Amino acid sequence: MSTWADFIQQNEDRDGVRLTWNVWPSTRIEAAKLVVPMAAMITPLKERPELPPAQYEPVLCGRSQCRAVLNPLCQVDYRSKSWICNFCYQRNTFPQHYAAISESNQPAELISHFSTIEYHLQRAALAPTIFLFVVDTCQDYEDLQPLKESLQMSLSLIPPNALVGLITFGRMVQLHELGCDGYSKCYVFRGTKDVSPKQLQEQLGLGGGGGSRAPAPAANPAGPAPGQVQNRFLQPLQNVDMNLTDLIGDIQRDPWTVQQGNRPLRATGVALSVAVSLLEATFPNAGARVMLFIGGPCTQGPGMIVGESLKDPIRSHHDLEKDACKYHKKACKHYDGLAKRAAENGHIIDIYSCALDQPGLNEMRYFSKYTGGYMVMGDSFNTSLFKQTFQKVFAKDAQNNHFRMGFNASLEVKCSKELKVNGIIGPCISLNKRSQNVSDNEIGVGGTAAWKIPGIDPSTSVAVFFEVCNQQAGNIPQGQPGAMQFITFYQHSSGQKRVRVTTIARHWADAATNLSHVSGGFDQETAAGVMARLAVQKSDIDDGPDVLRWLDRMLIRLCQKFGEYHKDDPSSFRFADNMSLYPQVYPTILTVLCMCMLLAFLQFMFHLRRSQFLQVFNCSPDESSYYRDKLNREDVTNSLIMIQPTLYSYSFNGVPEPVLLDSSSILPDRILLLDTFFLILIYHGETIDSWKKAGYQDLPDHENFRQLLQAPVEDAQVCNHLLIGLPNFLLNVY
Structure with missing residues (x-):
């Protein structure tokens, strides 16, 4: 008989979902008494190499207020070629191309093993991916030069048909025009004045839908096809590869003189405003990635975080508590508005900050919170830490050689009538889709059954909170499990629109009389x-x-x-x-x-x-x-x-084993590997260190010692999570 641990692991591997309670209390009162809320941690795009792609459209429930997707929990009548939705109990007929189904010839979505299935939408037009680089030039040459080299390296990893663009900024903001052979041309904006989409359209003569276009609803998997506008500022990489490479190589440090005792004037807020307005005016509701590289805080214009003089220290937690920050609220309001505009149009904003002082991530946290963009914090662009992290952003899968990232995604949640959705905690914004299963008690981003996640990858996870709305245990049908369905629409890095559907079910139990059954599934x-x-x-x-x-x-x-x-x-x-x-x-x-x-x-x-x-x-x-x-x-x-954090011990006595996070775990003949997720540290005991200094690992008679030294290093590469945008790094302490 499998244990609960095996059951939980199998479901996570198959569906990417884990629940706080795997047996659900049957009444609202008993659910409240469990203290820990009913919630699901879901990784919508969890990698599953064996997941079969369905090259057709999903079959939806005919009731307009439901629109759930056909799943293994539905009741199927093979004689009449109809099925009953397990969420609203509506009877639906199968489409014509399902005429050959039978009990021995079932489609994948009716097989219990495929509780998660991904549909590749064939009718939706392929959409280009967009990468817009926004580069801070108020940096020393020691940082700016390696940053330019990293950007040029990234061009070799981006698909030739992807659209690319470049914005540089210091005291002024330069929007570079691409495709100019033999010369460079850019449009300059003042760093003290915000730029709206309408102003940008008028000044640059851009077409498009403007900033007023509403995002596509979650129920439309394809969405409006983005206009294939090839403007002067966003061009296919294959057309401007050489020109853009030269343009990046010619980026110079901001020419404005910085007086002694002052910070350079940096218009980060306006540069991001230009980037968001450009994408909003040309490619609304399309998959795009704004990649911001900064080397310090914004010191002028909208989004200003600290004054120009070094005598004015940047805010601390104590200043925030006392509400003694002069620029904090205005900066938060500016970046919050930009992040919401970008998220509503499905655009991602990444922040790559490398500075010895605070660059203002606290005020700019909304970009990651709303758009799902990466937030990277380091000391210098000239470190291997940043270079390796930035290269991981463009990591590709082993099967199809596509980026391990999704664009312009939306997540919709369906659940049984006994449940209601409280909300989500994770990188998303609300799509304001009300339904009967939306609770008035909001947790996180609530008041809706659908959310937009502009930036999503195989490691992105969200926590979805539920509440039991059933008042009496007898109201639940006997033998009928409760169910949840997670529908994720997203644009694959290949440009194809896809839908991944995960449907899970758990049994009910009366916690008042059978608490052990409920607690066993905790x-x-x-x-x-x-x-x-x-x-x-x-x-x-x-x-x-x-x-x-x-x-x-x-x-x-x-x-x-x-x-x-x-x-x-x-x-x-x-x-x-x-x-x-x-x-x-x-x-x-x-x-x-x-x-x-x-x-x-x-x-x-x-x-x-x-x-x-x-x-x-x-x-x-x-x-x-x-x-x-x-x-x-x-x-x-x-x-x-x-x-x-986890601590593992390596010795000659056996295989590596976890040990206590205590000083008693430090022994002379032991190697320790500490993994805090943000830092990975290898510690050599006194005896091990002396043997290494003596060079025993290089002698043929001490092969075991050499393998012992190598084992934690190899494991560190595995537990160095290899997650995009995380500055995991390795230290050796002897």
Whole structure:
């Protein structure tokens, strides 16, 4: 008999979904008593090499208020060639091309193993991908030159038919015209004045839909085909490859003189405004990526973060708490508006910041929050850390040699009538699609059943929150499981429109009479990731102590629900003996397992309280925004590594094994590998270090020692997550 751990792992591998509770309470009151909310951590584009592509359109429910996709949970009548939707119970007839189906000849979407299926839409027109580089020129030559080399390298990785563009900025903003043979031409904008889409259209003579076009609804997988406008500023790479390479190579440092004791005047806000307006005026609702490279904070114009004089320090957490930041609110308002405009049109904004001071990620966090863009924080563009990270952005899959990224995606959630959707925490914006299954209690981005995720990749994960709206257990049909369906429309990097549909189901249980059955399906790892996102969301609104007190209250309520104790006697606390899922298993073993399950959850919460996600001591506002952004977009496994780092021991005594995060794990004849997700560290014990300095690993008689030294390095390359936009790096400490 498979265990719950096997069940959870199998479902995550197949569907990319993990639930906090895998057995659902049948009433609203009992669900509220479970403390940890019902939520699903879903990775919509989780890589599955064995996933069969369906080269046809999905079959939708005929009811206009439902429009769920045909799935294995639907009841099928093969004689009448009809099916009943498992969400609204509407009877639908199959299309004509399904006439040959039978019990022995089923399409993939009716086979239980294919609870996740991806449709390749053939009727939708191929859309070009767009890459717009926005480069800060207020940098020293030591940083600007390697940045130019990285940009030229990226041109060799971008498909020839992709559209590319270039904007440079310092005190002024230059929008470069491409396709000019033998000379360069650009349009210059003042760095102190914002640029609207209408103004840009009038000044540059651009056509297109303008900034007022509304985004396509989630129910339209293809969306309006973007106009094949080849304007002077966004050209196919194959037409301007040589010219753009030379243009990037000719980028010079901003010529305006910087007086001693001052910061360079940097118009980051206006440069981004020009980029967003250009894409909004020419390619609305199309897959596009704005890649911003900055070496310091914005010091003039809209989006200004700090003054020109170095005597004015950039804001700290203490300044934010006292509301003593002169430019903070205006900058946040400017970048928030730009991010929303970009997200509504399906455009992604990446931030690659390399500076020794804060470049303003705290104010610009909305770009990652709304558009799903990457946020990279480093010290210099001349480090291997940035170069390798930037190259990973253009990583391609092993099957079709396409980018591991999606564009202009939307996620729609369907659920059984006993459930309602509270909202999502993750990189997205609302599509304002109301339905009967939308709850009035909002968590994260709520009040809708559909969200837009402009930038999505195989590692992007969102947390979807649900609530049980059923009032009485008897109202649930006997033997009828509850179901959820996640429909993801997105533009593949090849330009093809695709739809991935995931349908999952779980059984109901009466928590009032059968609590052990519900508690047996508790996934403490997913619960820790979900509670971490909730705590981070609260930390953006409430004070730090209030968030910690809220977290403590939740832990106390959890122990009260599942623990047994005598009042005023702490030593009497223990978890209930009846927390058993399988009665035929020896009860003592089940008690230990259930106790370990909850203790593991409490352990994660202990580390979360002390983590940089909630504690701002020794962190700048930019660093806090960076860490919280990563937590809100990674899957369960990576979230847990961020919360509680892993420590592995390597020795001659056996295979590598996890050890405690304690000084007692440091031994002379042991090698330790610490993975914090943001940092990977290899520690050599005193004896191991002396042997290495003596060169024993180079002698043929000490092959085992050489393999022991190499093992953590090889594992570090694997656990260096290889995730796009993350500055994971490796340190060797002896």
